[in-house]
Amino acid sequence: MTRSSLRSREATMDTVNLMDPALMTDPFRGFSRIREEAPIARACFPGQDTPIWLVTRYDDVKTVLGEHRFVNNPASIPGGDIPDLREKLMKARGIPDDYVVYLTDGILDLDGDDHLRLRRLVSRAFTARRVMEMRPRVEEISGRLLDALPGDRVVDLVEEYAYPLPITVICELVGIPESDRPLWREWGAKMVSLSPGAMAEPVISMVDYIHDLIPRRRAAPADDLLTGLIKAHDDDGDRFTDTELITMVLTLVLAGHETTAHLIGNGTAALLTHPGQLAMLRARPELMPRAVHELMRWCGPVQGTRVRYAAEDVELGGMTVKRGEAVMAVLVSANYDPRRFERPDRLDLTREEDGRREVHVGFGHGLHYCLGAALARQEGEVAFAGLLSRFPKLRLAVAPEELERQLMPASWRLASLPVLLR
Template sequence: MNRFDIWGEHMSVDPLPTLAAMRAEAPVVRLLNPHQGAPEWVVTRYADVAELLRDPRFSKAKDKLSDHARSRYFKVIELERLDKHMLYADPPDHTRLRSLMTKAFTPRRITELRAYIADAVGKLLAEAQQQDSVDLLDVLAFRLPLAVLTELIGVPAQDQERFREWTGILVAPGGFDALRRMATEFEEYLEQFLALRRRNPREDLTSALIAAEESGDRLSSTELMSMVFVLIAAGFETTGNLIGNGVWALLRHPDQLRRLRADPVLIDSAVEEVLRYCPPVKNTTGAFPLTDVEFRGVMIPAEEMVIGSLLSAHHDPEQFVDAQRFDITRTPNRHLGFGLGTHFCLGAALARLEATVAIDALLRSAPELTFAVEPDALRWKDGVFVHGLETLPVTWAP
């Protein structure tokens, strides 16, 4: 069944040749996921991935699947109460949940975080630059979104490392025992935290969501817990990878780095090109046809998982001119880094803000920034959805 090995070791070195072959030879292909032990359809062309994201015949709702399908693809039942969020919902439930979250997760709230983000970046860089070389993922890329999320959500700052540990388990492939432990610990933590916020509300996103729930809106306690869970889990790993991938791409392409240093106003378009060229999420979350569906000339059986490869779609020459080139002035740049349609990422504006502030401040404070190891020695994380480096050693001077 596995004509193409998208889970092999070679994918942690350079996944693009395999994805190019899939676009050319089997753009909609059925593979066996060795971690799940279940079939998985992979869509690789840009036009097809965009269509998959918009096609209402494919459901995100786990509750609509049969017991057999749920046990086949969702093996950790301890995650059930944490998964009552927007990523696993279809309209009208998705519409209700997103509307409620939008009321609390306002543009004003994000704008007000800019000064906090700038201050946090400054402090992290000042601490990091006391050492000759550092792992940039550890000292900046992942510390920043953790700090921002704790400020936004209102969880205690001293719990940041617990979130990092739990999220690392969540995105790792095949560790079902660790996932069960993580889910149990995370759920217990959130129950206690939400009880505390009900007693002592503050000016944070969690308190705003609780207020909406208690004023008669249609948000259950389980949905509230799931909302906070997905904000932490999705907002941390993806934003950290966006920052790390951005620095990696710029250091790998010195001409583009020089161009950005010469014209810092290009930082916004540079981040958009990072989202295309090396997106922090490499695959869409799974979608399921509830009946047999013909998609792009291929019959997909009911309740078999379908994912779209964002990394492949973003390197599709049918959509992007000179798709293999990293170009910080690329226009148009209709990448799918934050999804498309109903499930477009609610945190897109915050992720963009964190990445632009962090990368801009880094380049300004470290004019001789470079890799501390041979760049070909770097490896990409193994995992189904996230796309990021295992480490990113840098030095402030050659």
């Protein structure tokens, strides 16, 4: 296929509106339809004048996530003046210029050696061995939360269990004082608001909070990740800047509880609406690690990656993505791609082998594979196991079609999960 014919195909494409309510309400069928119509498609965010490519098929998604030909930071592409679409989006949402850097210049946004430099600073806290050592504490937190759930009324499992478990775990790991953790829950909730300007206040509050916490922790060191990061910064400030220190804490706390909370919420709803799978899991609890993998594939909360950029011309799905053009890897369509998964629409808790590296791409792939994936999987295992063993009569308090979702592009989140325990 010639370059001109490739471009003529592009000209005839419909542009996908990522804020389309129908797409956000049912991203599984919506993105699957897009995937089968074209391997890659044009898309846009309202108010943004620069379109992006949606990469939808499993093999192409792994290419985007795993190859050096795609980068997270447009500044990594030498010789070009490529706009940073995330920076433009943050400014459009009302975040002051001097705070935007904390959302666009961290471990998730850097490439190559800079990414590895920051990743090494925190990777020891998330090794398989360290995560296993944390399991008794995660089980203790889960048990305490389950003890507090009332049996005489409808319980919102998102608010009273799915959120408190991972936010407690990550705040303890990082070093956020217990008295301040409700603030992070409040800020996290505000961050996902799509109202104009709503994102600015929590970003400012979180960054200012970390600014204030660092000198307090420097004066009173503790056995936590923040103390270790401060020491790395103070020992070699040229290797780890003030901005990177603050951004690292912000990223770890937000990413360390938001995704896991909605994995627990989505996964619980999936189990309660698939009684055969639920009964099998109750009868065979050893399936839990495989079940968490399948739930992450089937109803994972992160459905699309942050924007990446082609570092050179790349052909994907018969189309040429030009150097500097922005792409989003659509995880949900890759995880539902029948070219890779047999009967992908079917929830099958025995589908994925219990291996260290999963087949699904719910946690990403390649250099930017989720740093906290092992911890998130463990928290999911503990959360589901405790919930199912403690409450054999657990059931939805509303019809499945009445469950309310937070409509966000490239995300799948329950606003609440009303259940009856007894």
